[in-house]
Amino acid sequence: MTKQKAGESSMSEQLLEIRDVTKTYGRKKNEVVALQDFNLSIAKHPATITTVAGESGSGKTTLAKLILGFESLSSGQILFEGQDLSDVNHKQRKAYRRNVQAVFQDPYAVFNPFYRVEHVFHVIMRAFRLADDKPARRKLIEDALNVVGLRGEDVLRKYPHQLSGGQRQRIMMARAYMIRPKLIVADEPVSMVDASLRAAILDVMLRLRDEMEISFIYITHDLSTAYQIGDQIYILYQGATAESGATTEVIDHPKHPYVQLLVDSVPAPDPGQRWDTDIELPSEDELDGFDTSGCRFYPRCPHRMEHCLTHRPPLYVTDQREHLASCFLYDDELLAEVRRETTGAEGQS
Amino acid sequence: MSTERSSNRRVVLDVKGLRIHYETPKGDVIAVADIDLTLEEGETLGLVGESGCGKSTAAMGILQLVQPPGRIVNGQVVLDGEDVLELSNDDLRRLRWTKMSLIPQGAMNSLNPVMRVKDQIADAIRTHEGRASKAQRGERILGLLRMVGLPSRVSNMYPHELSGGMKQRVCIAMAIALNPTVIIADESTSALDVVVQRVVAQTLIKVKDTLGVSMIMIGHDMGLMAQLVDRIAVMYAGNIVETAPVDTMFKEPLHPYSQLLIESIPTLKERKPLKITEGITHDPRDPPPGCIFQLRCPYVMDRCRSVRPPMRELKPRHTVACHLYDQTEGG
Numbered sequence: 278m279t280k281q282k283a284g285e286s287s288m289s290e291q292l293l294e295i296r297d298v299t300k301t302y303g304r305k306k307n308e309v310v311a312l313q314d315f316n317l318s319i320a321k322h323p324a325t326i327t328t329v330a331g332e333s334g335s336g337k338t339t340l341a342k343l344i345l346g347f348e349s350l351s352s353g354q355i356l357f358e359g360q361d362l363s364d365v366n367h368k369q370r371k372a373y374r375r376n377v378q379a380v381f382q383d384p385y386a387v388f389n390p391f392y393r394v395e396h397v398f399h400v401i402m403r404a405f406r407l408a409d410d411k412p413a414r415r416k417l418i419e420d421a422l423n424v425v426g427l428r429g430e431d432v433l434r435k436y437p438h439q440l441s442g443g444q445r446q447r448i449m450m451a452r453a454y455m456i457r458p459k460l461i462v463a464d465e466p467v468s469m470v471d472a473s474l475r476a477a478i479l480d481v482m483l484r485l486r487d488e489m490e491i492s493f494i495y496i497t498h499d500l501s502t503a504y505q506i507g508d509q510i511y512i513l514y515q516g517a518t519a520e521s522g523a524t525t526e527v528i529d530h531p532k533h534p535y536v537q538l539l540v541d542s543v544p545a546p547d548p549g550q551r552w553d554t555d556i557e558l559p560s561e562d563e564l565d566g567f568d569t570s571g572c573r574f575y576p577r578c579p580h581r582m583e584h585c586l587t588h589r590p591p592l593y594v595t596d597q598r599e600h601l602a603s604c605f606l607y608d609d610e611l612l613a614e615v616r617r618e619t620t621g622a623e624g625q626s
Numbered sequence: 627m628s629t630e631r632s633s634n635r636r637v638v639l640d641v642k643g644l645r646i647h648y649e650t651p652k653g654d655v656i657a658v659a660d661i662d663l664t665l666e667e668g669e670t671l672g673l674v675g676e677s678g679c680g681k682s683t684a685a686m687g688i689l690q691l692v693q694p695p696g697r698i699v700n701g702q703v704v705l706d707g708e709d710v711l712e713l714s715n716d717d718l719r720r721l722r723w724t725k726m727s728l729i730p731q732g733a734m735n736s737l738n739p740v741m742r743v744k745d746q747i748a749d750a751i752r753t754h755e756g757r758a759s760k761a762q763r764g765e766r767i768l769g770l771l772r773m774v775g776l777p778s779r780v781s782n783m784y785p786h787e788l789s790g791g792m793k794q795r796v797c798i799a800m801a802i803a804l805n806p807t808v809i810i811a812d813e814s815t816s817a818l819d820v821v822v823q824r825v826v827a828q829t830l831i832k833v834k835d836t837l838g839v840s841m842i843m844i845g846h847d848m849g850l851m852a853q854l855v856d857r858i859a860v861m862y863a864g865n866i867v868e869t870a871p872v873d874t875m876f877k878e879p880l881h882p883y884s885q886l887l888i889e890s891i892p893t894l895k896e897r898k899p900l901k902i903t904e905g906i907t908h909d910p911r912d913p914p915p916g917c918i919f920q921l922r923c924p925y926v927m928d929r930c931r932s933v934r935p936p937m938r939e940l941k942p943r944h945t946v947a948c949h950l951y952d953q954t955e956g957g
Contacts, residue, residue, distance in 0.1 A: 332819035
């Protein structure tokens with residue numbers, strides 16, 4: 278259906294492959310499409326940080342839930358190391374849960390306030406039978422904490438409320454790392470952490486990638502942190518990929534009109550370079566009345582064409598092979614045709 | 627938008643030595659520690675700092691809205707020559723909305739869910755100005771909505787029918803309804819998506835410029851501050867550690883904490899090495915003697931551990947509380 282080039286490389290080279298995944302909530306009239314025909318792949322080597330970015334309601338957290346198995350797919354496939362997740366036995370599922378770990382947004386909510394910090398490590402050790410005796414357990418925890426720049430004696434005997442949000446989030450990273458996963462799904466891991474402490478967490482992600490060969494799916498609404506650490510990026514708009522490619526390439530030279538607007542709206546931390554244009558949001562009327570069979574960005578798009586109202590744009594290759602945009606502006610044939618029509622049928626409508 | 631403003635404008639709000647404590651079973655937490663702040667006519671001041679630094683509490687103190695277990699220990703808040711902290715409750719009610727208004731944090735959840743937008747705005751107007759003809763008031767409400775860029779049919783809608791950005795703009799419309807002298811906007815765009823955030827922020831500034839009001843913008847997003855404010859005050863653990871015009875603050879921040887804040891802003895311009903610091907802080911009930919930032923400061927000296935650095939004006943309109951600049955004063 279889409280014109281995107283399907284996985285050219287063989288399955289065995291991919292760590293995670295998401296193929297034409299759709300997730301809908303509700304049924305019939307109330308059906309909401311949270312994610313539609315979504316494709317993503319992460320290579321086994323080298324480890325990478327793949328960003329999934331988008332505004333609230335764009336489907337990024339739905340994606341995390343699907344990967345982690347918290348929700349079932351409406352259609353499509355998710356493959357991990359070539360194995361379809363809908364077709365695994367108990368043992369394989371447990372192995373998957375070990376290989377894919379999660380770090381969530383709110384470092385305050387994930388801890389049980391009645392237990393000391395060490396509890397989060399003990400629970401997971403028991404679940405995966407990680408070490409046989411106390412010294413071995415202690416060493417595993419200590420190693421994991423050292424990777425994130427903490428020391429056991431400083432944090433383990435404390436209660437969660439005695440630690441800062443940044444420390445708690447690093448502990449969650451340590452916990453995830455302790456199991457030696459191949460992939461960590463990090464859903465907004467720094468959005469609730471103060472700016473001056475964010476760097477420490479982003480740095481842990483970089484080090485786990487480079488030193489421990491752990492890949493990340495980094496889910497965020499914040500393009501600037503993605504720009505600092507991300508390798509590939511997928512930008513979602515209303516449940517579908519608007520644009521994807523190498524992070525610096527996509528943010529430096531955005532192709533999709535939505536992504537262009539998004540990048541332009543990130544406030545530049547430079548008082549000498551202020552927004553010089555006003556932007557307008559479309560009225561609700563316009564959003565309500567539009568035909569959902571066309572491009573989702575149609576009501577807000579400054580470059581919209583008649584074709585966009587009735588056709589849904591697939592992902593087109595733009596000037597670079599890996600840089601894809603879901604926009605008819607990159608369909609050369611269509612553009613040529615539109616140009617012919619407008620010159621041919623001038624004054625008709 | 628000019629960022630450099632002359633300093634001889636009229637001061638509309640003058641906060642002196644404002645101190646606010648929160649009572650806890652183990653002693654008082656010092657949320658705001660003797661801060662001084664001035665706001666000039668038509669000026670937008672950004673009050674920045676990280677979560678828990680006391681910026682929202684300071685705003686509540688200025689508005690006299692501190693709720694128990696919080697209490698104002700001492701200080702003066704002089705608004706147009708009147709000390710707000712000395713006023714009776716009746717006088718305070720008169721003053722809120724007409725002289726000072728608040729766009730609260732999470733403003734979108736502060737609207738009454740069972741009242742139409744026009745009735746909520748009318749409520750505020752009626753309380754302060756008494757009865758006016760329905761038609762007159764209706765016209766005025768539509769004017770307010772127009773000013774914040776909302777279509778007139780919004781006035782007949784309920785909050786749940788509006789998007790987050792629209793609700794936020796209704797709150798702005800309410801805040802300007804009675805032509806206040808000072809508007810305090812507390813993190814008023816932080817829960818919005820970037821594109822919507824930009825629309826709301828631009829609305830705020832446009833409205834402010836049209837009406838000529840002064841504004842205090844509270845927030846933690848330095849990028850947004852760079853876009854919107856004239857002057858910045860940086861707060862750390864209840865203390866204001868530096869104030870400067872926005873250009874100066876971004877080009878040459880003096881306080882090590884301001885420097886850290888500026889350096890840790892991620893940009894879309896270049897990939898820069900991550901600046902990592904430890905987040906150790908003191909017990910807020912028992913701040914150490916000396917400088918408030920000493921536990922995290924990379925340049926900490928002996929003097930910082932015993933003597934609290936006073937706030938000094940090193941350059942015109944640029945004040946900082948740090949011992950690193952002791953010599954430059956020629957002392």
